[in-house]
Amino acid sequence: MLNVGAITEGFVLDHIQAGQSLPLYYDLKLDQLDCCVAIIRNARSNKMGKKDILKVECDIDNLDLDVLGFIDHNITVNIIKGEKIVEKRKLRLPQEIKNVIRCKNPRCITSIEQELDQIFLLTDEKTETYRCKYCEEKYQGRKRVG
Amino acid sequence: MRHLMSPLDLSIEELDKLLTLANDIEKNPEKYSHACEGKKLATCFYEPSTRTRLSFEAAMLNLGGSVLGFSSADSSSAAKGESVSDTIRVISCYADICAMRHPKEGAPLVASQRSGIPVINAGDGGHQHPTQTLTDLLTIRSLKGRLDNLTIGLCGDLKFGRTVHSLIHALIRYPKIKFILISPEELRIPDYIREDVLSRNGVPFQEVERLEDAMADLDILYMTRVQKERFFNEDDYVRMKDFYILDKKKMSLARDDMIVMHPLPRVNEISVEVDDDPRAAYFKQAQYGVYVRMALILTLLEVEVC
Numbered sequence: 001m002l003n004v005g006a007i008t009e010g011f012v013l014d015h016i017q018a019g020q021s022l023p024l025y026y027d028l029k030l031d032q033l034d035c036c037v038a039i040i041r042n043a044r045s046n047k048m049g050k051k052d053i054l055k056v057e058c059d060i061d062n063l064d065l066d067v068l069g070f071i072d073h074n075i076t077v078n079i080i081k082g083e084k085i086v087e088k089r090k091l092r093l094p095q096e097i098k099n100v101i102r103c104k105n106p107r108c109i110t111s112i113e114q115e116l117d118q119i120f121l122l123t124d125e126k127t128e129t130y131r132c133k134y135c136e137e138k139y140q141g142r143k144r145v146g
Numbered sequence: 147m148r149h150l151m152s153p154l155d156l157s158i159e160e161l162d163k164l165l166t167l168a169n170d171i172e173k174n175p176e177k178y179s180h181a182c183e184g185k186k187l188a189t190c191f192y193e194p195s196t197r198t199r200l201s202f203e204a205a206m207l208n209l210g211g212s213v214l215g216f217s218s219a220d221s222s223s224a225a226k227g228e229s230v231s232d233t234i235r236v237i238s239c240y241a242d243i244c245a246m247r248h249p250k251e252g253a254p255l256v257a258s259q260r261s262g263i264p265v266i267n268a269g270d271g272g273h274q275h276p277t278q279t280l281t282d283l284l285t286i287r288s289l290k291g292r293l294d295n296l297t298i299g300l301c302g303d304l305k306f307g308r309t310v311h312s313l314i315h316a317l318i319r320y321p322k323i324k325f326i327l328i329s330p331e332e333l334r335i336p337d338y339i340r341e342d343v344l345s346r347n348g349v350p351f352q353e354v355e356r357l358e359d360a361m362a363d364l365d366i367l368y369m370t371r372v373q374k375e376r377f378f379n380e381d382d383y384v385r386m387k388d389f390y391i392l393d394k395k396k397m398s399l400a401r402d403d404m405i406v407m408h409p410l411p412r413v414n415e416i417s418v419e420v421d422d423d424p425r426a427a428y429f430k431q432a433q434y435g436v437y438v439r440m441a442l443i444l445t446l447l448e449v450e451v452c
Contacts, residue, residue, distance in 0.1 A: 107271045109252040113229050116256060124342075134252025135273055138338075 004038050006083045010057040013068070014076040018042055021052035027071060033058055066094040070130075095122050097130070101139055108135035148446055149258040149265045153279040153316045165284050168434070168441035172288075175208065181444060181451050182211030188241035189215030190233065190257075191268070192224055192248040197410060197432070198268050198277070202245045205439035214241060219249075231260040238262035243447055246270075264446035272308050277442065278409055279312040281435040282368075288434060289405050289427055290365060294320040299360045301328040301390055302370035302415060304335040309409045310370060311339055318349050325351040326360040330389050332382070333372070357390050361399035367392070369408045369415050369428075393417040400425065407431055 016024060021039050030037050035058035045051040056063075060079050068075060069091040077089040097120050103110045110116050110132065119133040130139040150156070156164065171178050187206035191199050194217060203213045216222040223233060230248065234257040237244055245266045246254045251273035258265040269275040287293050298317065300310045304327055317323050325344070327335050334353060344351050354360050361367070369392060377383040391414055392406065408416060408428040420426050444451065 105251065107249070107251050107273075109230065109248070109250040109256050109270075112250060113231065113253075113256055116231075132252070134255055135271075136251075 004040060004055065007036070007038075007055050007057045007080055008083055009059075010035070010055070010080050011060050011063065012078040012080060012085075013054040013056070014051070014078060015045070015048060016052035016054065016075055017072065018048070018050035018052055020072070021054055024052075024068075024071065025054065028063060028067060030054070030056060033062060060089070065089065065091060066097060067100055069094050070097050070100060093122055093125060093128060096120070096133075101130075103132040103135065103137055104140070105132065105135050105137040108132060108137060110134055147264055149254075149261070149267075150276050150442065150446065151255050151258065151265075151267045152274050153276040153283075153312055155276070158319055161280075161283065164280070164438070164441050164445055165287055167444065168284050168437040169288060171440050172434075172437050178209055178440065178444070178451055180210040181449050182206060182209035182447065185209075185211040185243070185447060185449075186241040187211060187213045187215075187443065188237045188244040188263075189213060189217070189268075190222070190237060190244055190246045190248075191215065191217045192219040192222065192246075192253070194218055195247055195269065197435075198247065198275075199245075201432070201435045202266075202268065202277075202439055204436050205443055208436065209440055209443060211242075211443075215245075230256050233257075234261045234265065243443060266442065266446065272306065275308055275312060277435070277439055278309055279316050280438045280442065281431060282309075282313050282407065282409070283316060284434045284438045285405075285407060285427060285431045286366060289430070293317065295322040296320075296365045297324045297326065297363055298366045298368060299326045299328055299357075299364040300335075300368050300370070301357060301360075301392075303333045303372045303386075304329040304370070305333045306373060307370045310335075310368065313368065314339060314343060318343065318347050323349060325349065326363060327351055327353045328355070328357055328360050328390070329353070330355060330386060333386060333389075357392070357396055358399060361396060361404075362401070364400060364404050367400070367404060367406045369406065369412070371408075371411065371413055371415055388414050390415055391417055392420055394419050394423070397423055397425065 038055040040053040042050045043053055073091040073093050078085045079087040099118050102118050120130040121133050123129050123131045189199050189202055206213050230253050238261055243264045245268040246257055247268040248270050251271040253270050254265055254267035267274055267276055304310055372387045374383050405425055405427040
């Protein structure tokens with residue numbers, strides 16, 4: 001068992017699907033932060049069999065929880081202070097996501113109108129369906145930023 | 147300030163009020179003939195549409211108002227690359243209300259976010275055409291006396307026809323609505339309407355291929371045109387375009403109080419011999435389109451007529 005030291009102050013993203021920590025690292029723009037990040041892949045998990053974990057030594061305010069909730073709202077967010085978990089933040093599917101994903105409908109106004117925000121609205125929580133605010137096209141892609 | 151982007155923007159109560167106003171306009175046109183004096187309607191049509199544009203213009207002229215606008219993107223500043231957001235900001239300085247048709251889906255919504263005047267979606271690509279739905283609802287309520295307890299046959303292109311999709315969305319809000327979906331296999335209603343809209347809301351429906359099998363059960367037959375522009379393959383279009391032709395023989399299978407509707411233009415799907423049948427309601431439907439647009443303009447401009 002590999003040991004990664006505890007962080008003093010920051011947050012830990014637990015229960016990431018195995019293999020998804022690196023894409024998540026970029027989606028959350030953690031590569032742009034000047035702080036210590038540990039990426040743990042394929043850790044043993046009773047619940048998931050295998051899981052990934054991200055340990056980030058910076059303030060939780062640097063994390064866009066809406067983007068994280070959109071990508072995978074089953075991820076656990078543990079906020080660490082003084083090497084202890086002080087809060088577990090529950091993720092939810094955001095009602096609206098802005099400039100995270102793009103509408104792929106070529107007939108949508110977002111394909112030609114300059115500087116228009118790409119806005120998607122949660123239209124069905126059960127099926128986790130997001131639709132473009134403008135053309136109502138269902139987002140079919142993977143839940144990844146881009 | 148309110149806009150109209152989708153027929154579902156209006157609650158059932160608001161819709162009822164609007165349709166009642168449209169019926170009053172029909173009965174007392176004189177009462178409303180000066181209601182919008184001094185007001186201007188801008189018709190911003192980025193793609194050609196004779197019927198809808200003229201219906202809007204007729205509506206505003208009937209109310210004593212005036213109209214200005216353009217009827218294709220070539221004759222507007224869009225040809226110079228101006229955005230919809232900028233265009234509507236300028237139009238807001240010239241007119242009191244705007245009806246916008248645009249080939250891009252969601253363009254009228256973008257306009258409404260930047261507009262200083264009410265914007266009416268007059269059709270945005272294959273997305274929404276709310277004033278057609280309001281026209282259909284007014285026609286049904288006026289000729290059948292109700293919007294509930296109806297069996298509606300939707301016939302033809304149920305796959306691409308936004309008119310029938312919008313009508314389904316609007317009618318399932320009323321009790322005891324049943325649909326008979328009449329189409330060839332290739333043009334059946336999309337899964338998301340069948341499952342997410344009809345099944346999920348417990349709305350009874352059946353799908354048939356032969357028009358003759360449905361005729362006797364219908365209160366309303368809503369015919370649609372198979373649109374050439376929706377097909378990639380000419381052969382498929384040729385095979386589908388004359389799949390349904392409503393004629394006197396098929397009309398003989400229908401009830402005496404059934405009505406036939408069509409958003410127009412028709413091509414071959416309704417034989418001209420049906421036009422003289424008292425159950426043919428499609429030209430009345432075009433007239434109701436003017437009344438409902440008059441009612442909509444009055445409502446969005448908050449003009450009260452005593």
